[in-house]
Amino acid sequence: MHLKAVADRPVTTRSAVLQGPLRVEMEERKLGEPGPLDVLVKMMAVGVCGSDVHYYEHGRIGNKQVEYPFIQGHECSGVVVGAGNQVTRVNIGDRVAIEPGAACLRCEYCKSGQYNLCPSVQFLSSPPTNGAFTQYLIHPEHLLFPIPDRLSFEAATLAEPLSVGIHACQRAGLATGATVLVTGLGPVGLTAVIAAKALGAKQIIVSDVEPFRLKLAERLGASAVVHAAEQSVGEQVLKATQGKGADIAIDTSGHPDVLNTAIEVVKRGGKLVSVGFPGTETVPLNLTQMLLKEIDLCTVYRYANTYPLAIQILASGEFDIAPLITDRYFLEETGTAMERARTNKSGSLKVIVYPHGHREGTDQ
Ligand SMILES: [Zn+2]
Ligand SMILES: [Zn+2]
Numbered sequence: 001m002h003l004k005a006v007a008d009r010p011v012t013t014r015s016a017v018l019q020g021p022l023r024v025e026m027e028e029r030k031l032g033e034p035g036p037l038d039v040l041v042k043m044m045a046v047g048v049c050g051s052d053v054h055y056y057e058h059g060r061i062g063n064k065q066v067e068y069p070f071i072q073g074h075e076c077s078g079v080v081v082g083a084g085n086q087v088t089r090v091n092i093g094d095r096v097a098i099e100p101g102a103a104c105l106r107c108e109y110c111k112s113g114q115y116n117l118c119p120s121v122q123f124l125s126s127p128p129t130n131g132a133f134t135q136y137l138i139h140p141e142h143l144l145f146p147i148p149d150r151l152s153f154e155a156a157t158l159a160e161p162l163s164v165g166i167h168a169c170q171r172a173g174l175a176t177g178a179t180v181l182v183t184g185l186g187p188v189g190l191t192a193v194i195a196a197k198a199l200g201a202k203q204i205i206v207s208d209v210e211p212f213r214l215k216l217a218e219r220l221g222a223s224a225v226v227h228a229a230e231q232s233v234g235e236q237v238l239k240a241t242q243g244k245g246a247d248i249a250i251d252t253s254g255h256p257d258v259l260n261t262a263i264e265v266v267k268r269g270g271k272l273v274s275v276g277f278p279g280t281e282t283v284p285l286n287l288t289q290m291l292l293k294e295i296d297l298c299t300v301y302r303y304a305n306t307y308p309l310a311i312q313i314l315a316s317g318e319f320d321i322a323p324l325i326t327d328r329y330f331l332e333e334t335g336t337a338m339e340r341a342r343t344n345k346s347g348s349l350k351v352i353v354y355p356h357g358h359r360e361g362t363d364q
Helices: 050-058 159-171 187-198 211-219 233-240 256-265 287-293 307-315 331-343
Strands: 012-020 023-030 038-047 075-083 095-098 136-140 144-146 179-183 203-208 224-227 246-251 266-274 296-299 325-330 350-354
Touching (some): 012 331, 023 331, 075 159, 095 307, 144 307, 159 187, 179 187, 179 256, 187 203, 203 211, 211 224, 224 233, 233 256
Parallel strands (some): 179 246, 203 224, 266 296
Antiparallel strands (some): 012 023, 038 075, 038 136, 038 350, 075 095
16 A cells, blocks of 8 residues: 655744754744655654753754754654655554664665664664654654554653663573663663563562652662662662572663762673763773673663564553653753753653643553
């Protein structure tokens, strides 16, 4: 079945555009022509990611530099409103979660399934590729995943951070019954708790300094919470595991002290999964301990082939995901949304921008 682009499809799209550090302005831009395998998506919800906030404030992450003007946002969902003439996977009207990274699908990494490592990937909102804070987006059909009606657009944006959590668990070879330590409970840490639980972890120990994040982790299935400002993470993990240590530690903080604590409390032969970017390029790690215990270090960069599972987990109803979304803004308020995410680290988790108004469609 071949779909035709809708006759009255929009020719322009309003976007929230970063014009310089901390400066977002609205702009109407011409919409390109979808290619034969491209889909035109009416954007319904876009989450603000920690990486978006970092680029918004500093204009760069490592050697990746923003060139202004630049559109941010990559955790997104919407409705299919048009499609190229060779599109077969989605239909007009489908509600979809949008995977942001378009890899080349030809290089050795893509061919081996590690398309997250594709050197020529174009990832929404990762410079120089523009992102999703826009009313309409043209995106390849193979990166669109239909979502069930019971999953709201805003909840579907969580498929992106949850994908990182799933990839972290898969990199560690998480087996049913595992004991997992998750350090740092931002959205990726909290979705790592969801992923670990969904993939069969028996015991999940979490640590953070924010009590409300610890409470959320508990609601999502954490079996032990450690308030890192008041308790020793090391002691608490050993206590919870009868001195043996965790099978897997997933760190989303990137903090050297936290990583070294994780090395201390991962069991012999266990895995340390590093997800969070550190503040400096070089980080001192206790390699001697790692050698003595033969700990594997797995790093995580984005994800590959995780969206179907992420959507299945989010739509299962088994996890209380609603509290992860704390703030909601119109597209015109994207600058305020970014400021909220930047400055309210102790109160906000996921800040969502609605390119077509709040709570449209099946959102509650
Ligand atoms: Zn993200
Ligand atoms: Zn490739």
